[in-house]
Amino acid sequence: MKIVIVDESPIRSLILQEGLRDAGFTQVERIDEMHNLLKQIYAIDPDVILIDLENPSRDTLEQMFQVSRAVRRPIAMFVDQSDTASIQASVDAGVSAYIVDGLKKERIKSILDLCISRFEAFSKLQDDLERAKSDLEERKTIERAKGILMKAKKLSEDEAYKMMRGAAMRENRKIIDIARSVITAAEMFK
Amino acid sequence: MNGEAQVKIGFIPLVDAAALFIATHKGFAAAQGLDVELIREVSWANIRDKLAIGRFDAAHLLAPMAVASTLGLGHVRVPLAAPINLAMNGNAIAVSTALYAELTALGEVGDPAQSARALAKVVARRQAERREPLTFGMTFPFSMHNYQLRYWMAEGGVDPDEDLRLIALPPPYMVENLARGQLDGFCVGAPWSSVAVDAGVGVILHFGCEIFERAPEKVLALRESVANDDPDLVAALIRAVCKGAAYVDEPQNLDEVSQILSGPEYVGVDADIIRRVLTGRLRVNGQETRERNDYLIIGEAGAMRPDPRQAAWIYAQMLRWGQTRYAPAMADKAKSVLRPDLFDAAVGGAHDQGEIAAFAGPSFDGRSYGDYLAGFAIGQRL
Numbered sequence: 001m002k003i004v005i006v007d008e009s010p011i012r013s014l015i016l017q018e019g020l021r022d023a024g025f026t027q028v029e030r031i032d033e034m035h036n037l038l039k040q041i042y043a044i045d046p047d048v049i050l051i052d053l054e055n056p057s058r059d060t061l062e063q064m065f066q067v068s069r070a071v072r073r074p075i076a077m078f079v080d081q082s083d084t085a086s087i088q089a090s091v092d093a094g095v096s097a098y099i100v101d102g103l104k105k106e107r108i109k110s111i112l113d114l115c116i117s118r119f120e121a122f123s124k125l126q127d128d129l130e131r132a133k134s135d136l137e138e139r140k141t142i143e144r145a146k147g148i149l150m151k152a153k154k155l156s157e158d159e160a161y162k163m164m165r166g167a168a169m170r171e172n173r174k175i176i177d178i179a180r181s182v183i184t185a186a187e188m189f190k
Numbered sequence: 191m192n193g194e195a196q197v198k199i200g201f202i203p204l205v206d207a208a209a210l211f212i213a214t215h216k217g218f219a220a221a222q223g224l225d226v227e228l229i230r231e232v233s234w235a236n237i238r239d240k241l242a243i244g245r246f247d248a249a250h251l252l253a254p255m256a257v258a259s260t261l262g263l264g265h266v267r268v269p270l271a272a273p274i275n276l277a278m279n280g281n282a283i284a285v286s287t288a289l290y291a292e293l294t295a296l297g298e299v300g301d302p303a304q305s306a307r308a309l310a311k312v313v314a315r316r317q318a319e320r321r322e323p324l325t326f327g328m329t330f331p332f333s334m335h336n337y338q339l340r341y342w343m344a345e346g347g348v349d350p351d352e353d354l355r356l357i358a359l360p361p362p363y364m365v366e367n368l369a370r371g372q373l374d375g376f377c378v379g380a381p382w383s384s385v386a387v388d389a390g391v392g393v394i395l396h397f398g399c400e401i402f403e404r405a406p407e408k409v410l411a412l413r414e415s416v417a418n419d420d421p422d423l424v425a426a427l428i429r430a431v432c433k434g435a436a437y438v439d440e441p442q443n444l445d446e447v448s449q450i451l452s453g454p455e456y457v458g459v460d461a462d463i464i465r466r467v468l469t470g471r472l473r474v475n476g477q478e479t480r481e482r483n484d485y486l487i488i489g490e491a492g493a494m495r496p497d498p499r500q501a502a503w504i505y506a507q508m509l510r511w512g513q514t515r516y517a518p519a520m521a522d523k524a525k526s527v528l529r530p531d532l533f534d535a536a537v538g539g540a541h542d543q544g545e546i547a548a549f550a551g552p553s554f555d556g557r558s559y560g561d562y563l564a565g566f567a568i569g570q571r572l
Binding site for chain 2: 053058059060064065
């Protein structure tokens with residue numbers, strides 16, 4: 001079975017590709033260049049097309065399925081009128097799938113479920129990354145504030161940290177907020 | 191509806207959603223007890239899906255798409271109800287400067303009948319020279335843009351399914367594709383053809399209203415079940431949007447409305463372009479301006495009241511282009527999408543919509559589907 005992933009995010013499509021390979025789908029290709037989307041799809045002639053919902057090429061794909069004689073008339077994923085749970089899960093995960101007519105429902109379901117979980121895994125990864133980035137920023141800010149206090153009040157590193165922690169507890173604020181105030185104040189006193 | 195209702199509404203950045211934008215921005219929706227969140231989308235397919243599964247409570251939608259969803263064409267069948275029209279007309283057919291030069295070299299193109307015949311000659315010449323067929327862009331298979339382009343070229347003898355390529359693209363991507371030579375022309379809603387003219391890559395050939403007079407362009411759509419189960423919500427939405435439309439239509443508000451719509455959270459293009467669209471005075475190329483006060487109709491002359499005859503006419507276009515087969519039950523279902531009953535319950539009215547007259551071809555009113563379709567040389571018949 002040939003699967004095409006239409007996604008401009010290289011990391012997300014890698015995660016998805018890997019998942020599909022692990023599940024035994026070896027013919028997986030990715031399209032990231034949207035300008036010749038239709039030509040590329042004609043050339044690959046896939047059985048399943050997966051596209052992320054933020055991709056504006058979705059309308060282009062849908063129209064192609066309406067008129068195309070070149071592609072074996074793939075149709076929208078959600079052929080089963082009763083399967084609203086699948087539709088909701090995939091829209092929430094941010095992916096949509098199109099398949100050729102006549103594929104077995106169970107096989108499609110397994111592909112879609114895999115897509116959904118991989119897309120979710122990707123957005124969790126992104127959240128983690130964001131969090132790690134902001135953690136790092138916070139640590140840097142606290143280090144800078146500590147340095148300012150050490151120099152101004154001739155404190156050891158430990159004493160400077162304790163001073164900020166004490167202020168944070170008294171004022172019921174976060175230590176990062178205190179550190180930011182220290183930096184702002186220091187800049188004003190320059 | 192109890193207390194303040196949270197309403198999520200999806201939209202595509204287009205001037206024809208002006209009544210909806212203004213209803214929200216100026217607080218007309220809040221005055222009706224609605225807490226509206228507008229959500230900008232990148233594709234009509236996304237809007238349809240999110241409306242279908244309830245992530246959106248309502249949506250700015252292509253009128254033919256509301257009919258298609260209800261009939262289950264191209265996707266899952268999700269019955270929708272459109273209790274109010276958001277706009278009539280508002281589209282334009284633009285071509286690349288190169289194609290425009292080719293067309294005008296063959297004679298006058300001011301009238302759609304003339305330009306369509308010129309297009310047929312260009313198409314024939316390309317076929318004779320074994321060059322790539324022309325490619326035109328439109329927004330979706332179930333859109334007025336698609337029907338306007340097809341109707342226009344078919345009158346000149348061009349078969350849109352055989353003689354050239356039609357591809358769907360989201361409106362904001364048309365200009366770039368025209369500039370890159372991926373498209374030779376397109377039919378799109380405002381302001382995108384004006385953006386092409388200003389960028390010097392395209393020429394506006396015809397306004398949509400030169401092809402069809404009073405064509406239902408966009409509706410505010412809800413799931414049919416919601417429309418039937420929550421009449422208070424529907425009425426509040428209708429009243430808010432009507433207030434928004436009245437505000438847009440007031441000449442003294444033109445500058446303010448253009449400014450609001452130009453914001454990145456709405457249409458996100460220059461206020462001056464939006465102003466031209468709202469007044470129907472469009473620059474069609476580097477030098478000339480064309481004016482029609484029905485270029486884009488928001489609330490004037492009862493345009494907001496949905497009329498089942500408009501849905502029947504849309505169904506006829508679907509039949510003509512082979513998007514569906516005729517069945518009396520389907521024809522009735524199509525008509526049931528546009529809901530003057532809900533509109534009248536909210537704001538009264540009983541304004542009669544005129545016929546959707548085309549620049550050529552048989553008239554639709556008073557004819558059967560079979561008779562109407564038999565009046566065309568190109569397209570499916572019953």
